[in-house]
Amino acid sequence: xxxxxxxxxxxxxxxxxxxxxxxxxxxxxxxxxxxxxxxxxxxxxxxxxxxxxxxxxxxxxxxxxxxxxxxxxxxxxxxxxxxxxxxxxxxxxxxxxxxxxxxxxxxxxxxxxxxxxxxxxxxxxxxxxxxxxxxxxxxxxxxxxxxxxxxxxxxxxxxxxxxxxxxxxxxxxxxxxxxxxxxxxxxxxxxxxxxxxxxxxxxxxxxxxxxxxxxxxxxxxxxxxxxxxxxxxxxxxxxxxxxxxxxxxxxxxxxxxxxxxxxxxxxxxxxxxxxxxxxxxxxxxxxxxxxxxxxxxxxxxxxxxxxxxxxxxxxxxxxxxxxxxxxxxxxxxxxxxxxxxxxxxxxxxxxxxxxxxxxxxxxxxxxxxxxxxxxxxxxxxxxxxxxxxxxxxxxxxxxxxxxxxxxxxxxxxxxxxxxxxxxxxx
Ligand code: EPU
Numbered sequence: 001x002x003x004x005x006x007x008x009x010x011x012x013x014x015x016x017x018x019x020x021x022x023x024x025x026x027x028x029x030x031x032x033x034x035x036x037x038x039x040x041x042x043x044x045x046x047x048x049x050x051x052x053x054x055x056x057x058x059x060x061x062x063x064x065x066x067x068x069x070x071x072x073x074x075x076x077x078x079x080x081x082x083x084x085x086x087x088x089x090x091x092x093x094x095x096x097x098x099x100x101x102x103x104x105x106x107x108x109x110x111x112x113x114x115x116x117x118x119x120x121x122x123x124x125x126x127x128x129x130x131x132x133x134x135x136x137x138x139x140x141x142x143x144x145x146x147x148x149x150x151x152x153x154x155x156x157x158x159x160x161x162x163x164x165x166x167x168x169x170x171x172x173x174x175x176x177x178x179x180x181x182x183x184x185x186x187x188x189x190x191x192x193x194x195x196x197x198x199x200x201x202x203x204x205x206x207x208x209x210x211x212x213x214x215x216x217x218x219x220x221x222x223x224x225x226x227x228x229x230x231x232x233x234x235x236x237x238x239x240x241x242x243x244x245x246x247x248x249x250x251x252x253x254x255x256x257x258x259x260x261x262x263x264x265x266x267x268x269x270x271x272x273x274x275x276x277x278x279x280x281x282x283x284x285x286x287x288x289x290x291x292x293x294x295x296x297x298x299x300x301x302x303x304x305x306x307x308x309x310x311x312x313x314x315x316x317x318x319x320x321x322x323x324x325x326x327x328x329x330x331x332x333x334x335x336x337x338x339x340x341x342x343x344x345x346x347x348x349x350x351x352x353x354x355x356x357x358x359x360x361x362x363x364x365x366x367x368x369x370x371x372x373x374x375x376x377x378x379x380x381x382x383x384x385x386x387x388x389x390x391x392x393x394x395x396x397x398x399x400x401x402x403x404x405x406x407x408x409x410x411x412x413x414x415x416x417x418x419x420x421x422x423x424x425x426x
Pocket of ligand 1: 022023024026092093120121122123124125126127160161162163164165186190304305327328329370371398
């Protein structure tokens with residue numbers, strides 16, 4: 001058990017490089033199993049979830065290793081389509097392997113996936129999509145078995161533009177017989193990245209980034225070298241950290257176009273944001289202003305993965321703001337913890353009413369999930385006094401040693417083990 005100890009009140013300043021996107025790297029790694037041979041995937045972040053995905057690939061018979069930010073996966077010896085329950089429980093993204101394993105082996109056995117506790121997270125849209133492609137799905141208790149002699153292209157209309165379901169169907173359809181069209185597809189940049197990777201392997205598809213994706217199945221894919229996109233959620237988190245500490249921060253290796261809605265909201269709050277090709281600068285010298293209404297929505301709307309961090313900023317803004325969370329039904333767990341630091345937030349169903357306070361104060365708080373944990377770190381940076389954030393393993397799922405990243409910007413964040421209270425890193 002580790003915790004972060006944060007000495008707040010210091011404006012962040014300087015330049016950092018943002019690592020590759022977890023949510024792009026995970027489906028790309030899953031898709032690698034579709035093509036026999038050695039793949040090289042670059043710009044992969046060194047995160048807990050990535051290590052779980054590599055463990056799953058190894059359990060399926062692949063050789064996989066991460067060196068620096070490059071993963072090498074040799075899928076030639078893959079010989080299993082059964083994802084061990086223990087690994088399934090650790091990460092929801094293990095579900096991404098359904099489409100690829102069905103495509104390569106014609107069958108897959110999984111278990112109900114785990115993941116962050118941010119509300120109900122069903123996989124019905126994944127299963128319906130695979131069924132539409134001809135897969136037979138059998139569920140008994142926690143076990144799910146799917147098989148198909150040959151997947152066949154189909155027209156699929158998603159009830160909701162689910163990111164994971166869109167990705168699973170794209171992967172399965174890439175090697176199905178005939179043409180698949182996904183209507184009401186998710187439009188996230190990570191979907192475009194997956195399409196680009198699949199095309200590099202020889203897949204035929206078009207439309208990622210719009211709500212209609214058309215895929216013409218091919219019999220075989222070939223291994224390739226691919227570089228994943230920068231992490232837009234880590235970028236957005238650092239933008240908000242810069243703003244709440246009234247700092248001046250430059251973020252490199254980013255794609256500003258992926259953060260248009262976030263930049264728009266920050267500008268409405270009075271934060272200065274300037275962009276260049278792959279650079280974003282955030283400067284904030286005065287107290288941010290309230291933003292009347294921020295509503296999370298599928299891309300290109302405001303990302304749910306930045307809602308907790310935005311709540312910290314609005315908690316310190318002048319005036320009253322409302323945040324409406326429309327993607328997950330349990331993503332306000334950070335509210336109680338922020339309240340313990342002095343924030344004034346009231347919730348009603350999926351809306352949070354935030355009365356900005358001039359400052360928050362250091363406290364011992366618990367990180368309940370990945371982005372809630374990141375929000376508490378940001379609150380700690382802005383707080384007067386010392387903040388202790390517990391359950392850091394949640395944060396490690398999505399930020400590669402957040403204390404080092406923030407340390408490069410002058411923040412005082414140290415990691416300790418709960419038992420020995422001994423500093424591991426600073
Ligand atoms: N949903 C269903 N049925 C399904 C799939 C989804 O009802 O079969 C519902 C979910 O319950 C949820 C909503 O649809 O209410 C959105 O889920 P979606 O499938 O779009 O999300 P996901 O694929 O599970 C990815 C990211 C999440 C991010 C969401 C939304 C990855 C690995 N994860 O999850 O990232 O919040 O899209 O943008 O890509 C994070 O990084 O902290 C994180 C949670």
